[in-house]
Amino acid sequence: MVRRMLRWRGLWLVAAGGLLALGFGIRQRGGGEWQVDKAHSRIGFRIQHMGISEVSGEFKNWDMTVTMQGEDLTTAQIRLEIDAASIDTRNAKRDEHLRSCDFFCVEKYPKIIFTSTRVRKVGDRVYELEGNLTMHGQTHPVQLEVIHNGTVKDPWGNTRAGFEVRGKLDRYQWGITYGGKLETGELTIGREVELDIHIELVRGG
16 A cells, blocks of 8 residues: 555656646746856956056846847847845955945945846847846936857757847946046046946756
8 A cells, every 4th residue: 555655656746747847848938038047147347447457346146037039139028136235346345335325325225227128139149238227226228239159059958148248337327426536637436337247048958
């Protein structure tokens, strides 16, 4: 009796697993949801320092959802949510200052959010991405360039696609204006922030 119950339980688990796998496959084909491989992705930036060098950094904690039909990027709907307090420029004192209300004011504005509104192909593997960026309590439209680095099958049968996102943001537009000027008139901290974003997406085979 116990052996029979174990056998039926095993068959039920196999069947349930098959249904879950089938459902997942249908969701991938119908919904077009891709997963972000965060181990091979980066939300980074660069900004000038006194006009003679630059400081680079990234945000460590973030989530992104990407939904598109097949591999057609022009159908993509993208949402990126960043934990502003996770900023990392490899200098603890500077990072703490960046979290203060001189810059991101993370206690009052903990999230940076980007939501896409349109993706348009403008060249071979080159796309124009438009959307709304909410940061420091303000929302403004932005236009970015997306480079599609290619799509491959990995050794486990998954489809992977790699992208580089380029663009510049005027931090003053979001009310982040901290910083003085040198005697030459050069800003101590650059006004433009250059994005350094790399995204790897994966879809089960």
